[in-house]
Every structure is written in structure tokens, then in C-alpha cells.
Amino acid sequence: MSARILIAEDDRKQADLVRRYLEREGHRTTVVHDGRAAIDEARGRWPDLLVLDLMLPGVDGLDVCRVLRTERDLPIVMLTARATEDDLLLGLALGADDYVTKPYSPRELVARVRTVLRRAARAMTAETTAHSVGGLVVDTERHEVHVDGAPVDTTPGEFAVLACLAASPGRAFTRPMLLERVGGFGRDVTGRTIDVHVMNLRRKIEREPTRPRRLITVFGVGYKLARDGGPDAP
Structure with a gap:
């Protein structure tokens, strides 16, 4: 399924790689590089899914997740170099749907995105x-x-x-x-x-x-x- 996906990643090379893989899958993407821009972009045009790096400058990914999840039912896949279980559980507690630790395969991320989108679609069409x-x-x-x-x-x-x-x-x-x-x-x-x-x-x-x-x-x-x-x- 094709979706509009917002990518919030401060590493520009990594963001471009994620963008290319998701667009190859047929998705439409928008890329931002800091937390404030992620919130503003999401509010301006609500995406179908947010790929969110936790270590964003300005407003970090956890705060982005906290803010947006109080405003809209938005599927979120988090990206982070933090690999501890406490970080994982905190992200999920704030409303993330999946969690990918760096380094990761872009194909794995695409598969995770596909799974989250399908799960959201099943919930809407049961x-x-x-x-x-x-x-x-x-x-x-x-x-x-x-x-x-x-x-x-x-x-x-x-x-x-x-x-x-x-x-x-x-x-x-x-x-x-x-x-x-x-x-x-x-x-x-x-x-x-x-x-x-x-x-x-x-x-x-x-x-x-x-x-x-x-x-x-x-x-x-x-x-x-x-x-x-x-x-x-x-």
C-alpha cells in the first residue's frame, strides 16, 4: 500500500537512504532534520506514518512523539542508537508502534513500516x-x-x-x-x-x-x- 510518510532524521545521508528505500516501495515521503520541524510538518500535513529518530536536535524524538500522540492517532516507527530495554519501553509507552535500533538494514525498516501500516489498516477495516x-x-x-x-x-x-x-x-x-x-x-x-x-x-x-x-x-x-x-x- 502507498502511504505518505514523514521522515525525521538529523543524519542527512541516513535520511536520504531511508527516503530512497521507502519511495522505491511506492510511498511518498517528506524529510525533516530536527524535532521542531517534525512537529510543524506533521501538523501542517498529517502523514500516514512517522519514521522518527530519537536523537534529534532541538526537540528530541521522545518529545516529538509525546506531543504528536496527544493530538492524533499517528503510527510511529522510532529509530535510535540506544539499544537498552528501558529506552525501548519508554518509546513504546509514549506511543511508538515499532522500534528499530541502529545500525539497521534499510530493507528491515521498510518491512517494519509495511507491518505497521498493515496493522493500522486492519484496525480500520475489521x-x-x-x-x-x-x-x-x-x-x-x-x-x-x-x-x-x-x-x-x-x-x-x-x-x-x-x-x-x-x-x-x-x-x-x-x-x-x-x-x-x-x-x-x-x-x-x-x-x-x-x-x-x-x-x-x-x-x-x-x-x-x-x-x-x-x-x-x-x-x-x-x-x-x-x-x-x-x-x-x-
């Missing part, structure tokens, strides 16, 4: 339009989440996890099962990726995130969505 579970409504056609009638903003990764759980309330899913269901996040990602999405989702859909009643931990297994919002649900 046949079952909505799942309603104890006051929680997950609409896969509109890509919307409501809790007790109030809209809730989610990242694409969070939405994919929640939609999977909402489609089978009461069923326990392991972390590998959820990673597989949401399309995977690449070789750098462990089951803790799911933990981060669940932690963020609880902040958004639970009255008391530290005492979840909807999104339940199944110890030794993984997670499930309670059929009725939990035994103490209002």
Missing part, C-alpha cells in the same frame, strides 16, 4: 465493528474506544491489544499470543512490550489503575478482559 464489555466499547471500524460513554485516546499498539482482548472477553491471552495477534513489533521486542501497553491502557480505562477491574492479570499466563468489568465494577 469486519466486526464494535465489542462492548461492561461499559467498555471498542469500535474497530471507527478505531474508537469509549469507557462509560466517554472517549478514550489510544495508540495503535494499545488499540490492537485492547481489540484482541475485547473480541474474546474472559479468555486469557499469553504475552506471545498478544504479540502475534497485534502483528509483532520486531526482533528487539520482548513480552514486556505487552506489559507496557497494558499499563498504559489501565491508566485510561480503569478507575483505579493499581486495582484493575477490567483488564485483569492472569498470574502465570498473561492478561484477559473481564466479561462484566470485574466483580467490583460499578
